[in-house]
Amino acid sequence: METKQILYELRTKNGLSQDELAEKVFVTRQAVSRWENGETVPATETLKLLSKLFNVSINTLLGSPHPLYCQCCGMPLDDSIIGKNDDGSLNEEYCKWCYADGTYTYDNMDDLIDVCVPHMAKEGFSEEEARAYMKEKLPHLNYWKRHDELSDQGKFDAFKKTLIEEINGLHIEGMPPVTKLSALVGSYVNLEYPLPNGAKVKFLNDETAYLGTQLESETDTGFCYGVVANVDFILICTYGKGGSDPKLVMYKKR
Ligand SMILES: [Zn+2]
Numbered sequence: 001m002e003t004k005q006i007l008y009e010l011r012t013k014n015g016l017s018q019d020e021l022a023e024k025v026f027v028t029r030q031a032v033s034r035w036e037n038g039e040t041v042p043a044t045e046t047l048k049l050l051s052k053l054f055n056v057s058i059n060t061l062l063g064s065p066h067p068l069y070c071q072c073c074g075m076p077l078d079d080s081i082i083g084k085n086d087d088g089s090l091n092e093e094y095c096k097w098c099y100a101d102g103t104y105t106y107d108n109m110d111d112l113i114d115v116c117v118p119h120m121a122k123e124g125f126s127e128e129e130a131r132a133y134m135k136e137k138l139p140h141l142n143y144w145k146r147h148d149e150l151s152d153q154g155k156f157d158a159f160k161k162t163l164i165e166e167i168n169g170l171h172i173e174g175m176p177p178v179t180k181l182s183a184l185v186g187s188y189v190n191l192e193y194p195l196p197n198g199a200k201v202k203f204l205n206d207e208t209a210y211l212g213t214q215l216e217s218e219t220d221t222g223f224c225y226g227v228v229a230n231v232d233f234i235l236i237c238t239y240g241k242g243g244s245d246p247k248l249v250m251y252k253k254r
Pocket of ligand 1: 098
């Protein structure tokens with residue numbers, strides 16, 4: 001699809017008139033009309049505003065001229081899994097697991113490989129193949145090439161360590177100790193917990209990235225502890241296979 005058609009479809013799908021869209025991105029109605037006629041394409045700054053407004057990548061607005069890959073983990077990117085800057089705009093360099101709300105979530109290549117390998121194993125790689133493939137591929141991606149410059153000097157890692165100590169300090173009965181926290185997107189871990197009155201509630205925001213992990217019970221096969229946390233809170237729950245029968249164990253404000 002061409003930019004003119006893409007812009008027309010995004011505008012009408014969002015119920016905006018040409019005037020209304022023009023006002024939102026600080027151009028004239030005539031400019032919008034010219035984009036939709038294919039006479040011009042929006043300038044770079046305007047593309048950024050359109051991208052944020054419609055929650056689609058600039059690459060999509062330009063008719064997807066080249067495929068996007070996360071420059072940290074190598075995963076192909078579509079608009080639904082692109083990471084966001086802290087102002088809510090999309091960062092087309094990264095997926096939302098590697099870059100969440102303006103923060104890089106991996107400081108160490110081995111941590112990333114440990115997270116990716118089990119997923120790749122499901123896709124038919126052996127563990128050694130997956131590990132060797134990642135070790136070869138990751139150093140060629142921008143994030144790892146520019147790691148020294150992009151790194152926050154271990155600040156995020158230090159925060160994760162503090163969280164892990166806090167979580168383990170809660171001494172939840174039966175829960176194995178937390179050793180690692182990874183970035184998780186809300187929609188994947190936003191379980192519905194039953195209240196005593198029978199109503200069900202969710203505590204997380206589907207769109208937000210959290211830190212968390214799953215710990216398998218050492219005594220009860222298939223029974224898991226789920227941990228989700230961020231700067232503001234720690235949530236601990238239990239569930240059976242595939243997230244069945246979730247129960248909230250603790251929700252603690254930090
Ligand atoms: Zn990634």
